[in-house]
Amino acid sequence: MEPRRRKVTYDHYGYLFIAPFFIVFLIFQLYPIFFTFRTSLTDAVGWDKILNNSIIGFDNFKVLFTANDISRLFWLSFKNTVIIWFFNFVPQIGFALILASWFTDTHLRLRAQGAFKVMIFMPNIITAATIGMLFFSLFSYPIAPVNTLMQKLGILNTPFEYFRNVPTSRGIISFIQWWMWYGNTMIIMIAGMSGINPSLFEAAMIDGCTSRQIFWKITLPLIKPILLYNLITSLVGGLTMFDIPHLMTQGNPNNMTNTVARFIYMQGFSGSYNFNMASASSVVLFAIIIICSLILNILMSDRDARPKK
Amino acid sequence: MKKVLALVLACMLLIAAVPCAMAEEEITLNVWSFTNELEGMIEKYYAPSHPNVKINYTLYPTDGGEYTSHVDTLMAADAASEEAPDIFTLEAAFVKKYVDSDWTAALLDIGFEEADFATCIPAMVQIGSNEAGVQKALAWQSTPGALMYRADLAEKYLGVTTPEEFQEKVADWDAFLETAYELNEASEGACKMFCANDDIWHPYEYNREAGWVVDGKLNIDDNLYDYLDLLKTANEDDLYAKGTAWSETWFAGMNGTMDILCYFLPTWGLHYTLKPHCVVGGDSITDEAELAAKSEAEGGTYGKWRMVAGPCGYSWGGTWVGANAAKVAAADDAKKAAIKEFIRFFTLDEDFLYTYAKDVNDFVSNNTVVDRIIAEGGTPNPFLGGQDHYAIFAEAANLANGAILSRYDEAIKTLWDNAVVNPYTKGEKELDECIADFKAQVAAQITDITVE
Numbered sequence: 004m005e006p007r008r009r010k011v012t013y014d015h016y017g018y019l020f021i022a023p024f025f026i027v028f029l030i031f032q033l034y035p036i037f038f039t040f041r042t043s044l045t046d047a048v049g050w051d052k053i054l055n056n057s058i059i060g061f062d063n064f065k066v067l068f069t070a071n072d073i074s075r076l077f078w079l080s081f082k083n084t085v086i087i088w089f090f091n092f093v094p095q096i097g098f099a100l101i102l103a104s105w106f107t108d109t110h111l112r113l114r115a116q117g118a119f120k121v122m123i124f125m126p127n128i129i130t131a132a133t134i135g136m137l138f139f140s141l142f143s144y145p146i147a148p149v150n151t152l153m154q155k156l157g158i159l160n161t162p163f164e165y166f167r168n169v170p171t172s173r174g175i176i177s178f179i180q181w182w183m184w185y186g187n188t189m190i191i192m193i194a195g196m197s198g199i200n201p202s203l204f205e206a207a208m209i210d211g212c213t214s215r216q217i218f219w220k221i222t223l224p225l226i227k228p229i230l231l232y233n234l235i236t237s238l239v240g241g242l243t244m245f246d247i248p249h250l251m252t253q254g255n256p257n258n259m260t261n262t263v264a265r266f267i268y269m270q271g272f273s274g275s276y277n278f279n280m281a282s283a284s285s286v287v288l289f290a291i292i293i294i295c296s297l298i299l300n301i302l303m304s305d306r307d308a309r310p311k312k
Numbered sequence: 313m314k315k316v317l318a319l320v321l322a323c324m325l326l327i328a329a330v331p332c333a334m335a336e337e338e339i340t341l342n343v344w345s346f347t348n349e350l351e352g353m354i355e356k357y358y359a360p361s362h363p364n365v366k367i368n369y370t371l372y373p374t375d376g377g378e379y380t381s382h383v384d385t386l387m388a389a390d391a392a393s394e395e396a397p398d399i400f401t402l403e404a405a406f407v408k409k410y411v412d413s414d415w416t417a418a419l420l421d422i423g424f425e426e427a428d429f430a431t432c433i434p435a436m437v438q439i440g441s442n443e444a445g446v447q448k449a450l451a452w453q454s455t456p457g458a459l460m461y462r463a464d465l466a467e468k469y470l471g472v473t474t475p476e477e478f479q480e481k482v483a484d485w486d487a488f489l490e491t492a493y494e495l496n497e498a499s500e501g502a503c504k505m506f507c508a509n510d511d512i513w514h515p516y517e518y519n520r521e522a523g524w525v526v527d528g529k530l531n532i533d534d535n536l537y538d539y540l541d542l543l544k545t546a547n548e549d550d551l552y553a554k555g556t557a558w559s560e561t562w563f564a565g566m567n568g569t570m571d572i573l574c575y576f577l578p579t580w581g582l583h584y585t586l587k588p589h590c591v592v593g594g595d596s597i598t599d600e601a602e603l604a605a606k607s608e609a610e611g612g613t614y615g616k617w618r619m620v621a622g623p624c625g626y627s628w629g630g631t632w633v634g635a636n637a638a639k640v641a642a643a644d645d646a647k648k649a650a651i652k653e654f655i656r657f658f659t660l661d662e663d664f665l666y667t668y669a670k671d672v673n674d675f676v677s678n679n680t681v682v683d684r685i686i687a688e689g690g691t692p693n694p695f696l697g698g699q700d701h702y703a704i705f706a707e708a709a710n711l712a713n714g715a716i717l718s719r720y721d722e723a724i725k726t727l728w729d730n731a732v733v734n735p736y737t738k739g740e741k742e743l744d745e746c747i748a749d750f751k752a753q754v755a756a757q758i759t760d761i762t763v764e
Contacts, residue, residue, distance in 0.1 A: 050385055053385065054385075072756040075756075143561070144556075145561055146564055164738070167734065167740065256734065257740075258730070275757065275758045275759045
């Protein structure tokens, strides 16, 4: 009798290769997300109640949406976050677009492109904690580099306390966020622009388009998906901003640079350790981010490109 | 059954491995701490005299609350479990939280007697006891604070030549403010009385009559309004340098780049903060003679500082040792005795404390030992121009009242600074508005106390 041939398949080994990611994802991302959702419905205040708590329904959310000390601080933090994000985001996209179009412009043929790209990207490599401490030292009061410089140049007569003034402290945070991230955004934009078929540019040039017309009529419409990606990642990053405000201003002055993520941290990890409130505000922030991303998606989506039924 | 078998096997192995059978069986103690300081002390002083105790040392840093979150989650889950600590060390920032909880054992229950604490420095004993006055933890070091001042500046502007004279100039807060005005006039604003609002916070903190929380309610002590008034006056009339603690400006006054007369610093502040910063770049030098020479050559402040008790006694920092109540309850007599002995050895054993103080120059928590060191001539400190810092710290140590600290202090202090001290003393907002904001923020963050 001929031995029965068993078919050897190696397909299932594929699962082993992707298993590490899924195991890490399940333990360190998916589980904590569900845990946060659950905690937001409980009375978990203090470390001893983090595991032994009881479900109390939506009371924590009610706190966030009615007038009281906690909700006022939460919505103030939300407002601060949006303001700081806006003043970082607009220049960030602007600079990234201009630089990316220069770097990819075949008319200009910039020299030493690599060196410039590295220099522009550099701030992104340094950890936020280091940058936070650096700017804190630079703008300290009364003796610090910026104050000394301002006095030497004759711009200021007396030292100025940057971190006691709302526009300057918010401005410094926005500036750091912009400075750290415009290089990153630029690289992604360059990638997007390099992906455009060069024959389109050639055709445009032959037809006598100026650089500006090429940018507005060809480049921009074609990198829309990349732009959307940037918008959404920046939105998520901006709304969860934590490190720079926490390390540099600690919400000062008068909580005007307190961000939502810092509010959550302070609720959860200081004072009475209000894990329930921290989780509830995280869930609200999560919902806000989802809604904003959806709106962006709808606004930016190219309706003509959809397959017609 | 399996466990018993395993135990028997383990015992047999032990007996086989150690031919000369030990008289007493080995006891294991789990010790948890947040620095390796205690670990070094165990190896050097405790282990040689306690051969039958095996120490399992676990270290979690305090950064970002890592230590407390580990302790809290474990204690909440199963405080009596095998891996739970028998003994933990507690830092000033969170010692009150643990002595107020049921997790720490009352020292009288493990065999201590009230009389054992009689020679300890009172503030350290007070901080280690709970709201009801039950003693839960003890400290081996004491961290009293004093006032360090620049003798050369005091002589130049105030005509003061001895520490005794200077103490009169800062005997209380009114005198302190008067001296600040005198200094401002004499130096035409070039020399400031102190650097940061935090400098005078620690003495004022101990100047309060009651703590932040009284009967579960937020309490703003009247003395704190005096603190605000003093700071606001000092701010309006430019009497202080308006810096913040641990900033460039703060260190500039220490190394003489700026003229600042007074610093309020505790024991560790003298050795690890002021001294290394007496000259620019001095913090990388470990050799004292080299530091003095560098300071001399580069116009630093080595040897120019003197020390006085200042307007009031206070304490800043410290480490306490306490026992896990659940493990104590489950322990047999031998283990209980070992737990007691561990705490006794590090916090009450006079021979150990004396040797340790002599070795590392730390200020210990026992008055008998402190007196002995002072009687033997103390510790003349060339950094202070030969002044004996032990004697002055001893005086300050016994003045501090540790009973007003509470477990809420750290969180409330941050809110107090952000909502009241800075906006009010810098003239940004009115006091009433600041206090209302402060109360709202306390209510939002600390939900287990009432705010009226």
